[in-house]
Amino acid sequence: MQTKILTHALALALTALAVAPALAATDTAQARAEAHLARFAAQTFHGPDHRYSVRDVVIDADGTEHVRLDRQYKGLRVIGGDVVVHSHGSGSFLGVSQTLQRGIDVSATPVYGSAAAQAVAQGRVAGDARGSAPELVVYARGDRARLAWDTRVFGTRPDGTPIEAHVIVSARTGKVLDSWDDVHDAAAAGTGNSFFSGSVPLTTDLVSGTYSLRDPSRGNMYTLNMKNRTSGGSIFTDADNTWGNGTTGDTATIGVDAQYGTAVTWDYYKNVHGRNGIANNGVGAYNRVHYSRKYNNAFWSDSCFCMTYGDGDGTTFNPFDSLDVAGHEMTHGVTSRTANLTYSGESGGLNEATSDIFGTLVEFYANNASDAGDYLIGEKLYKAGGGKALRYMHSPNSDGASADCWYSTLGSLDVHYSSGVANHFFYLLAEGSAPASGPASPTCVAGNTKKATGNASLSGIGRDKAGAIWYRALTVYMTSSTNYAGARTASLNAATDLYGAGSAEWNAVAAAWSAVLVN
Structure with a gap:
């Protein structure tokens, strides 16, 4: 001893x-x-x-x-x-x-009181909302700094998704200056026998003769069974360390998909970018599956540092924890721990696109024959299949709502739709406009901003280089209010760092941004 x-x-x-x-x-x-x-x-x-x-x-x-x-x-x-x-x-x-454009010179004494600001904030959020005490802050996302109240408002959306909103109210006039939600949803939707990815390896935890769906080798990340509730939950346990049966008839099957997706995402960030977990501190996030009833969505929450997945309605949608969705949701956590792109306007679109980009790269990294890598987001969620997806990176407007190209009022779109411009940029950067394998991607021409109609010829630099550039831009150069013009600058700076100014990679970044009208 x-x-x-x-x-x-x-x-x-x-x-x-x-x-x-x-x-x-x-x-x-x-x-x-x-x-x-x-x-x-x-x-x-x-x-x-x-x-x-x-x-x-x-x-x-x-x-x-x-x-x-x-x-x-x-x-x-x-x-x-x-x-x-x-x-x-x-x-x-x-x-x-x-983000700041000029110095800060504001009085720290509010004219508009906190109680009034809280009432304004709660009136702004739909659903059964309750608010925390407002925090007096300086709001400096615009052209000048202003004294404001930041009120956290909690509640539930009509579709069952939790609300963890920030409402920014001017401390001088009572006007709402900005708002966003810390719940970042997916806009829609041992040995483990998963629903989406076939038979997969799992690292689990053995305690007192019982296995639990917890991974000590990856920051103790784990998966809870919510049993169709919206609070509580219990960790999955098993006697023989073989989990699920590949069908939704066994509740552990969907737990396998979530745990596997979390493990692959952890490995991708660590092995490709040297990042040790979402917060880069070695601590694993956790999953909640079987959330609510017939819930058609998934979301990341900063407050619980966790991913939550619904089971889908069983008619149109499967459960919402396919591999690319897992990578997408965990990446929201990476973004919040780095650039912290605010979830509104163009920065919100870049936040969503970042999750689509790395969710896609996680899917390719997994190299799983049951869910091969592609540039479709959530294609496994649709029961009918047939190539239908939540988003299409090579042609964002194929969903009927996302923008292929940048235009001056793009920031007024829902963040899941303004993300299309960055998704399109990334596909052109990685694969080019007419890749040998994969769909062609039309480029943009002025005047046709929702749907790309151009035929400019671009060559891709490959997913590895494109992903390295985007990761460095996110973690080193982007800030909370970076817009599309700022993203162009950030990614060019990243390309300079990694490959040199004027390199083929730098020129490809510039050309891909120009091809989506970000100049």
Whole structure:
């Protein structure tokens, strides 16, 4: 016993020694970033009333540092004040990525009270809503900063989807300035015998002779059976570590799909992008399946750090936890932990597109013969099959609502439809306009913005390079209010970092954006 204790202590000491340099490098990068914010105030819009907290730190192999910080002004959280400071390891300042367009100069004393703001917020959200106490904030997503109330409103939509809305109300006039929902839905819709992906391997947990659908090797991520309720739930357990029978007659079958999708998504982010879990902290998210009754949707929630899947109505829709939907929902969590793209306007469309992009890349990464990779989102959800899908990345307007091309009022669309422009861009970047295998993708011409009708010839750079560019753009350059023009800049910066300015990859990014009218 004494030997074991000493061995354990030695292992802990060695781990601490290994972690210490990484923590020291992060602390140094943070200190350097905060010094640059003050030194280059004309570019960073820093002032004496500004304070910062670190959200994320990315240090490249060559020592280049990218420190993402959230901003406070006079002790108030600044929505849209997030900033990424880019520095060379030697200490030189390389620039910033941010939403702010000018300095902040607002009174911290509200004219419009919190109770009135809460009433406005609750009246804005449909369903049986209840609100938390409003938080006084600085709202800086627009052309100038304004004092505002951020009220969290909770409730349930008519289709059963939970509401976790933010309603931003001016603290001067009582006008609603913005709103969005932290529940990001899919817009519609051992050995495991899954419904969608066939027989799949699972890593489970054995406790006191009983297996549970929990994966200790991937941050202890697990899956709950909601038993058609909307709260509570219990973890799936099994006696022989063989789960499900491939049909919906066994409730564990859908649990297998969710757990498998979560594992593949974890592996994709770790093995392809070096990301250790959704929050990059080694902690696994969890799944809730059999949510409500005949629920035609799936969603990610930041508050529970979890994915939730409905069973579908059984007539039009299957259960909503196919592989690409699992990758889509988990990616909402990645986005919230990095660029935190606000779920409204063009940034909301980019948020949804990011989930479609990486949901697709997860499907290709899985290389599962039962659910082969493609650029259709949720095609397995439809009982009739026949190529019908929730979204079509090569031709977004094939769903009758999404936009193929950018236009000036695109941000007024539902975020699931404004996402079409980025989805179209990504397909053109990865596959080109006329790939040898896969559908052709028409390019855009001015005047035909909903439906692409052009025939410009673009060559793709492949999914791996396109995915690397989008991941770096998301995690290093995009901020909460990035719009499509900002996404073009962010992805060109990412292509420069990875492949060089003026490289074939950089030129392909520029050409693909131009092909969807983002110039």
